Amino acid sequence: MTKLRFTRRNVLRTGVAGGAAVAAGSLFMPAVHAQASTKIGYVTPATGPLAGFAEADDFVIGNIRDMFASKGVEIVVKDTQSSPARAAEVTQELIAEGVSMVLVASTPETTNPTASVCEANQVPCISSVAPWQPYFFGQGGDPATGFNYSYHFFWGLEDLMAVFAGMWNQLDTNKKVGGLFPNDGDGNAWGGAFPGFFGAQGFEIVDPGRYENLNSDFSSQISAFQSAGVDILTGVPIPPDFTTFWKQALAQGMKPKAASIGKAILFPVAVEALGNDGHNLSSEVWWTPSHPFTDSLLGLSAADVAGAYTSATGRQWTQPIGFVHALFEVADRVMETAGTGADDVAEALSTLSMDTVVGPVDWTSGPVKNVSKTPLVGGQWRGDGNGKYDMVITENALASNIALQGSMEPIFG
Amino acid sequence: MIDQLLSVVLDPLRLLDILIDGISSGAQYALFAAGLSLIFGIMRLVNLAHGDFIILAAYILFAISWVLGALGLPPELNPLLALLIAAPLLFALGYAVQRGVLNNTLGKDILPPLLVTFALSVILQNGLFLIFSPDTRSIDSGALSTAGINIGYRQVPVLALTTVGTALAVIGGLQYLFFRTALGRDFRAVSDDPEIAQLMGINRRQVFALSMGVAMVVVAIAGVMFGVAGSFDPYLGPSRLLSAFEAVIIGGVGSLWGTLAGGIVLGISEQFGSRAFGEEFKQISGHVAFLIILLLRPRGLFPRDKD
Numbered sequence: 001m002t003k004l005r006f007t008r009r010n011v012l013r014t015g016v017a018g019g020a021a022v023a024a025g026s027l028f029m030p031a032v033h034a035q036a037s038t039k040i041g042y043v044t045p046a047t048g049p050l051a052g053f054a055e056a057d058d059f060v061i062g063n064i065r066d067m068f069a070s071k072g073v074e075i076v077v078k079d080t081q082s083s084p085a086r087a088a089e090v091t092q093e094l095i096a097e098g099v100s101m102v103l104v105a106s107t108p109e110t111t112n113p114t115a116s117v118c119e120a121n122q123v124p125c126i127s128s129v130a131p132w133q134p135y136f137f138g139q140g141g142d143p144a145t146g147f148n149y150s151y152h153f154f155w156g157l158e159d160l161m162a163v164f165a166g167m168w169n170q171l172d173t174n175k176k177v178g179g180l181f182p183n184d185g186d187g188n189a190w191g192g193a194f195p196g197f198f199g200a201q202g203f204e205i206v207d208p209g210r211y212e213n214l215n216s217d218f219s220s221q222i223s224a225f226q227s228a229g230v231d232i233l234t235g236v237p238i239p240p241d242f243t244t245f246w247k248q249a250l251a252q253g254m255k256p257k258a259a260s261i262g263k264a265i266l267f268p269v270a271v272e273a274l275g276n277d278g279h280n281l282s283s284e285v286w287w288t289p290s291h292p293f294t295d296s297l298l299g300l301s302a303a304d305v306a307g308a309y310t311s312a313t314g315r316q317w318t319q320p321i322g323f324v325h326a327l328f329e330v331a332d333r334v335m336e337t338a339g340t341g342a343d344d345v346a347e348a349l350s351t352l353s354m355d356t357v358v359g360p361v362d363w364t365s366g367p368v369k370n371v372s373k374t375p376l377v378g379g380q381w382r383g384d385g386n387g388k389y390d391m392v393i394t395e396n397a398l399a400s401n402i403a404l405q406g407s408m409e410p411i412f413g
Numbered sequence: 414m415i416d417q418l419l420s421v422v423l424d425p426l427r428l429l430d431i432l433i434d435g436i437s438s439g440a441q442y443a444l445f446a447a448g449l450s451l452i453f454g455i456m457r458l459v460n461l462a463h464g465d466f467i468i469l470a471a472y473i474l475f476a477i478s479w480v481l482g483a484l485g486l487p488p489e490l491n492p493l494l495a496l497l498i499a500a501p502l503l504f505a506l507g508y509a510v511q512r513g514v515l516n517n518t519l520g521k522d523i524l525p526p527l528l529v530t531f532a533l534s535v536i537l538q539n540g541l542f543l544i545f546s547p548d549t550r551s552i553d554s555g556a557l558s559t560a561g562i563n564i565g566y567r568q569v570p571v572l573a574l575t576t577v578g579t580a581l582a583v584i585g586g587l588q589y590l591f592f593r594t595a596l597g598r599d600f601r602a603v604s605d606d607p608e609i610a611q612l613m614g615i616n617r618r619q620v621f622a623l624s625m626g627v628a629m630v631v632v633a634i635a636g637v638m639f640g641v642a643g644s645f646d647p648y649l650g651p652s653r654l655l656s657a658f659e660a661v662i663i664g665g666v667g668s669l670w671g672t673l674a675g676g677i678v679l680g681i682s683e684q685f686g687s688r689a690f691g692e693e694f695k696q697i698s699g700h701v702a703f704l705i706i707l708l709l710r711p712r713g714l715f716p717r718d719k720d
Contacts, residue, residue: 048547049646081547183693209691214549216441216643219434219573220687220695226567227427240549240644250559253568273551277559 038073038340040331041094043104043114044324048082049214049238052267053106053129056321059309064328067297073335075328080110088113095121100340103127103327105320107263108134108185115139115150124345125150126330128323129286132156132371134189146369149342151349153326153361155376157189159398160284161197163378164260166395167282168203168232170408173257175203178225180218180235180245183210186263190236206230213238218245222252233259239270246274246281255412258282260378268316271381271389279383280411284376285393287322287358291375291402295357296329302357326356375399380408418689426566431684437573439660439680440580441642443673444635445653446660447583448628454667454717455604455624456519458526462533463657464650466629469537470636471645473499475550488555495552496637500630507629511622519621534650541647552640576638583634584673590627591669600624604667659703665713674714678702 042061044054057077065075076099078090087104091114094102104114104127111127116139118125127135127150135152136143168177177198181191187210195205208224222245225233233256237245242264249256260282265271271278289306300308305325306317330352338348350369353362359374366372378395392406421427449463460466477495482488510533518525554572561568591597602610603620611617639645639653656679663678664671679699686698706714 049549049644051548208687209693211687211692211695214644214646214649216639217434217438219430219438220684220692223427223430223434223688227424240551243551244643247558248570251561251568251570251572253561253563275555 038335039076039097039099040068040073041091041097041099041102042075042077042327043080043087043090043094043102043110044077045082045087045106045110046077046079048080049240050082050107050109052239052270052318053320054079055267055269055315056309056318057324059312060321060324060328063308064297064325068328068332071332071335080114082109084109084113088117091117095123099123100342101126101331101335101345103331105129105324105327108138108189111135111152112138112185115147115152119147119150122149122342124334124342124349126327126349127152128154128327129320130154131160131186131189132367132373133193134185136368136371138185138189141368141370143368149346151352151363151370151372153330153358153363153372153374154323155284155286155373156367156371157193158197159373159376160262161194162398163284163376163395164234165198165201165203166397167260167378167380167408168258170394171257171410173231174229175232176228176230177203177205177232177234178221178228178230178256179205179207180221180233180237180242180261181207181210182213182235182237182241184213184238186236190262194234203232213241215241216244218248219252221245222249222254225249226252226254231257234261236262237264239264239267239273242270243273246277250277257410257412258408259411260284265381267318268389271383272387275387276383276385278381278389280380280409282378282380282394282408285319285379285391286374286376287319288379288391288393288402289317290393290405291322291357291359293322293355293357293359295325296354297325297332300357305357322358326358326361329356330354330361375402377402380406382406414690417691421685421689427688430567431681431688433567433569434573435681435684436677437570437577437680438684439677440577440673441638441676442656442660442679443580443676444576444583444631444638446657446664446672446676447580447587447669448631448635449654449657450661450664450667450669450672451587451624451628451631453661454669455600456621457523458515458519459523459530461527461530461654462537462650463530463632464652464654465534465537465541466632466650467636467639467653468645468647468650469541470499470503470629470633471552471640472541472545472550472647473502474633474637474640475552478552482553488553489557492552492554492637492641496633499637500633503629503633504626507632508622508626511625512618515625516618516621538647538650545647547646547648549644549646550640551644552637554641558641572642576642579634579638580673580676583631584669587627587631587669596623656699659699662713663703663706665715665717667717668713668715671713671715678706678714 046054080087087110102118102125104111106129108130111130115125181187206228208221265283289303291302334345334348338344361372363372379391379393381389382392383389394408396402452458452460474495478491481491518529560571599620607617660675664675682702683695683699687695
């Protein structure tokens with residue numbers, strides 16, 4: 001290695017070059033600076049096993065980016081690669097870049113590390129697309145005090161379990177339920193809550209225990225379900241694991257009447273990965289184009305927002321479109337009312353009550369501080385026999401303003 | 414927990430399930446371990462990049478069978494066709510890596526090959542990440558993936574049977590290559606005493622490179638079975654390497670049938686643990702079985718006479 005020598009010549013040379021670089025920067029930067037004086041961050045699992053959640057990000061943010069830019073707000077997007085450690089890391093990067101607020105979506109593995117880093121750094125964080133219990137208690141939240149800078153809107157496990165029970169009660173089953181709960185934030189929360197709730201409703205949960213994600217062998221779970229004679233399957237596996245599980249279950253001759261699965265089969269691409277074997281699989285439904293809500297930024301209906309996605313990308317709508325859109329609706333509203341100061345924003349969030357494309361978001365009346373609940377219904381994927389699927393809403397007891405589109409059909413009669 | 418244990422141990426059908434599913438997952442471990450066992454047996458090289466080579470093979474096979482699928486060929490056939498295309502490529506890659514890199518590290522000191530294969534492992538993981546992104550992939554095998562054969566009280570997946578058949582064929586094939594062919598004689602000679610083999614006119618560097626090529630063909634076969642059975646991402650190699658090491662050591666270092674037996678011991682232990690105590694105990698049951706066998710028979714179940 002050559003040593004740096006501070007001769008007159010060297011200092012002059014580097015000084016001039018450095019000065020030129022600084023000058024060039026200041027010559028070309030101002031236009032951007034004048035336009036984007038405020039930055040907000042968006043943290044999302046754009047790649048990795050959770051990538052399905054982020055499929056519509058480019059579209060949603062693409063639409064909003066120009067609108068925000070005209071208000072002097074720049075959106076900085078960071079990919080977590082589906083890793084919690086990376087989520088914390090990119091949040092630190094965003095904070096170092098001076099963002100005034102962080103938005104984050106998709107599973108506790110993404111929302112929790114991001115919200116925790118924001119809370120520690122006193123930066124406001126708005127999150128969604130993770131049930132509120134794993135979000136709140138997963139970060140060690142205390143209902144008495146809550147968080148100061150983190151706010152979350154989504155539904156909770158109590159809603160999910162009520163929706164699943166409503167769907168299963170439409171079918172004639174032996175009420176025995178096999179549970180597929182991985183060793184992660186969602187899996188532990190679901191596995192902990194299901195036996196109590198469903199036991200009281202007359203269901204029996206068969207839980208073979210927590211398994212590690214990216215499993216290639218589900219024969220022991222399938223064997224446990226078969227020897228208990230379950231009619232119903234449920235669980236919250238990551239998408240690639242459900243594909244593996246379902247194929248092995250069919251190959252081992254399982255014929256469940258219902259399979260209500262969270263997380264893994266929320267998106268058309270995930271169901272299409274099953275070929276024609278995804279017919280009548282069911283899941284919770286947080287948002288569809290037929291949800292009777294209107295967006296606060298442009299006055300678009302849910303159907304308009306989803307329709308714009310399909311016409312722009314040629315792909316089927318997916319549930320996160322509405323929620324990612326709503327995150328930016330909330331961000332826009334608080335910046336309008338409270339500016340960008342961290343404490344002002346946090347204060348505004350704590351009393352915010354507004355209508356979004358996913359329904360009312362209201363942090364004054366949540367189950368705990370920092371949480372606002374959005375409506376939840378249930379639905380089934382109906383296949384057309386050519387590997388394409390449509391979501392049909394089959395259960396709406398919790399939100400009767402969202403119309404039913406059909407009733408539950410058994411997977412195997 | 415006692416109830417769960419008894420309900421498994423006292424039910425002959427559930428014990429039979431453990432045997433069937435243990436053998437099929439054990440066959441997968443054995444396929445994973447066969448290349449490792451081969452390399453270690455011939456040149457005493459501990460290949461830390463072995464798991465990553467399998468993931469690399471899985472990605473190559475995924476890419477080829479994706480192209481074949483796009484050309485309209487049936488997905489049930491594509492994994493096999495892809496394997497036929499990929500096997501010579503991987504043979505050449507193995508040959509080149511051994512000749513170009515690993516041969517230079519072999520010697521009295523065991524540290525250089527360890528470090529170099531560790532570096533290869535890191536390079537492969539990050540290279541795959543750059544090319545394929547961290548998205549999980551799976552090799553499509555169409556209707557094969559959900560097909561099962563009814564054996565009376567239960568249905569056994571066709572893929573599981575295929576894995577067992579493949580493992581038997583691979584181990585049997587390697588055994589034939591070792592003990593019935595001229596190349597196998599060279600392999601054994603170099604393995605027994607590289608210096609004397611060299612004196613007898615065997616080009617050690619060439620034999621090593623050929624054996625790595627053969628190991629990579631086995632890696633390709635393991636990769637296709639692995640990629641068809643489940644999903645993989647670029648970082649999955651090292652975690653699967655651990656089971657492969659255990660299979661090799663349980664079976665006895667250098668013994669190919671031993672590696673198959675080691676894989677099956679591991680598979681059955683894991684299936685027993687997960688069913689008798691809960692899914693949380695799956696991996697740990699395999700590790701405990703490994704430790705017990707190491708305590709009782711430090712050289713494995715089928716040690717070679719001379720080592």
